[in-house]
Amino acid sequence: MSATNYVKKDTFEKMKEELHLMKSVDRPAASKAIAEAREKGDLKENAEYDAAKEAQGMLEAKIKYLEGVIATARILDETNIDTSKVSILTKVTLTNLGTKKQVTYQIVSEKEADLKLGKISVTSPIGKGLLGKVIGDVVDVVVPAGTLKFKIEGISI
Numbered sequence: 001m002s003a004t005n006y007v008k009k010d011t012f013e014k015m016k017e018e019l020h021l022m023k024s025v026d027r028p029a030a031s032k033a034i035a036e037a038r039e040k041g042d043l044k045e046n047a048e049y050d051a052a053k054e055a056q057g058m059l060e061a062k063i064k065y066l067e068g069v070i071a072t073a074r075i076l077d078e079t080n081i082d083t084s085k086v087s088i089l090t091k092v093t094l095t096n097l098g099t100k101k102q103v104t105y106q107i108v109s110e111k112e113a114d115l116k117l118g119k120i121s122v123t124s125p126i127g128k129g130l131l132g133k134v135i136g137d138v139v140d141v142v143v144p145a146g147t148l149k150f151k152i153e154g155i156s157i
Contacts, residue, residue, distance in 0.1 A: 005073045006088045006122065008108045009125035012075050015111070018150045019066045022059060030056040056143070068112065086130045088122050094130075095139070102153065126150075 007015070034056060035048035081089050086107060093104045105120045107130065111120035120127050126148075129141035133152055141148045 005069050005111065006065065007111055008078070008089070009075050011109070011112050012073055013068060015070055015073070018127065019063065019070065022063050022066070027061055027063070030059050067103070078157055081157050082157060084157050086133045086155055088131075089157065091099050091156045092130055092152060093156075094150040095153055097149040097151055104154075144155060 029110070032054065033052040034049065037046060037097055038046065040046060047122045076089055078089055081087060083090060086092050088107050088109065095101060095102050103118075105118055107122050107127050108119045110121045110123055113119050113124070117143045122128070122131065125143045126141050129139050132152075132153070133139055135152050135155055137152045139150045139152065141150060
């Protein structure tokens with residue numbers, strides 16, 4: 001997790017709602033499941049109790065992670081984005097110089113990344129490689145499959 005998490009306001013609100021749900025609904029349900037399993041007898045041989053304790057531990061880890069993300073979140077306003085260079089929340093139209101195919105990606109936070117929607121993380125190899133570049137730049141991006149060469153065709157919001 002990066003030191004600062006850049007998110008849009010709607011994503012920040014969704015994270016707060018998710019955290020509230022985990023604390024107010026999921027946490028009491030996990031405690032209740034442990035209590036019910038405890039009532040069933042010998043805890044040494046009670047698989048239901050072990051499973052309930054493990055689920056509670058996983059829930060607490062998720063809560064702690066989300067609290068950290070929210071605490072380090074910086075809400076971005078799309079109206080203040082500079083489109084003269086690639087930055088978070090910009091849409092970048094690229095030409096893959098190897099395949100000659102054109103693709104458009106929006107650079108977003110890790111939490112908002114979804115390749116199916118054309119949103120790539122600012123921390124991904126392509127996202128990192130594009131940051132700060134301008135229209136016309138040719139960028140070499142090292143990915144697990146090798147090196148890709150992109151030409152930046154356009155930057156927008």
